[in-house]
Amino acid sequence: MSKKTKIIAIAVTAVVLLALAAGYLYWTGAFDKFLPRKAFVLEEYHASDAAAIEPEEYVPDLILVNKQHTLSEDYEPDIVFYRDTDVPMGRAIVDAYGELSDYIRNNMNDRLFVSSTYRSYDEQQRVFDEEGSDVAALPGESEHQTGLAVDVYVKNFAGKGFIQSKVGMYVNKSCQDYGFIIRYPEGKEDITGFEYEPWHLRYVGHPHAEIIAEYDLTLEEYLGYFAAGKWYKYGDYVIGMCSEDDIKIPTGVDQDSVKFSKDNRGNVFVWGKIA
Ligand SMILES: [Zn+2]
The missing domain is CATH 3.30.1380.10 (Muramoyl-pentapeptide Carboxypeptidase; domain 2)
Incomplete structure (x- = not known):
């Protein structure tokens, strides 16, 4: 083998190995942590009005439990x-x-x-x-x-x-x-x-799980984003947070699709599909 052929063979092998290693890292998701995190911003939903409601039932989906927010016996x-x-x-x-x-x-x-x-x-x-x-x-x-x-x-x-x-x-x-x-x-x-x-x-249910995954959040960060009385859009969902004694559904949301969940911080999350 001439010196030139040897160098080419080594170079080709190196490129192939590098490509395989990169492919493996990509496939396992190991690259993800080096990528810049997507800033977490949801589009605001502007309702002309919001109607007060007393929920008949709650789902448990968004309950927060950690060292600061504990559950009773x-x-x-x-x-x-x-x-x-x-x-x-x-x-x-x-x-x-x-x-x-x-x-x-x-x-x-x-x-x-x-x-x-x-x-x-x-x-x-x-x-x-x-x-x-x-x-x-x-x-x-x-x-x-x-x-x-x-x-x-x-x-x-x-x-x-x-x-x-x-x-x-x-x-x-x-x-x-x-x-x-x-x-x-x-x-x-x-x-x-x-x-x-x-x-x-x-x-945590839909669409919360998709949002948390898309923006690489923890449940703490996700729930912490919301402020009482502000509504946000994600896909065909509207999501908002209310205080427990002032629960509302904004106009333009399909009432039958609405769900309510207490968050163990004194708030109720309300979400449903755009009508
Ligand atoms: Zn566990």
């Missing part, structure tokens, strides 16, 4: 068993979780398992006593008490290793399609108060 969500199992889950999430689980079974030839879902205040106390404060949240500070959180794994890939699996990558990239968010993302530990947990999914 008496907080008891609506819990059912998932499909034909003895796994307790919030009624609000069983369908969404089922869809995610079905997708993985039918399209990825793998099975998503649940290691933990609903934990009562007393169970959380027991976990805290057993595992200590480095791993477990104090009772009242765990959103597992809401029934809206699921810890998941696949065979051979549990805990921090979950993200190394194909399913783990899919779940972390696409769980918003099912109404879930990665509640404790990497790099936001100072906001959430928790280490990165690629296995902990939290249901």
Whole structure:
């Protein structure tokens, strides 16, 4: 081989290897953290008026639970068993979780398992006593008490290793399609108060999950964006925050589509589709 051919061969090999490495990093999403974050701005929705309403029922979707916003011992969500199992889950999430689980079974030839879902205040106390404060949240500070959180794994890939699996990558990239968010993302530990947990999914429903994923937010940042009496648009949704004693629906919103959720900070979130 001439010297020139050798140099060309080495150069081509280097380019191919670099391209493969870049492709791998892109596919795993490792590049994402180097990209500048998209500024979180929602378009304002200007209603000509807003009508006062007393909600007949609330969904739990946007309840905030963290070290600053705790749940009392008496907080008891609506819990059912998932499909034909003895796994307790919030009624609000069983369908969404089922869809995610079905997708993985039918399209990825793998099975998503649940290691933990609903934990009562007393169970959380027991976990805290057993595992200590480095791993477990104090009772009242765990959103597992809401029934809206699921810890998941696949065979051979549990805990921090979950993200190394194909399913783990899919779940972390696409769980918003099912109404879930990665509640404790990497790099936001100072906001959430928790280490990165690629296995902990939290249901917040639509369109909140899509917004949180699109703008790379935590639930704290998302809820913190809103101010009482201001309405915002996202796709064909209108979203706003009201104080608990002054709940309103703005004009131009389809009344039948409207949902209400308390946020555990003294506010009620109101959202629905543009009529
Ligand atoms: Zn968890």
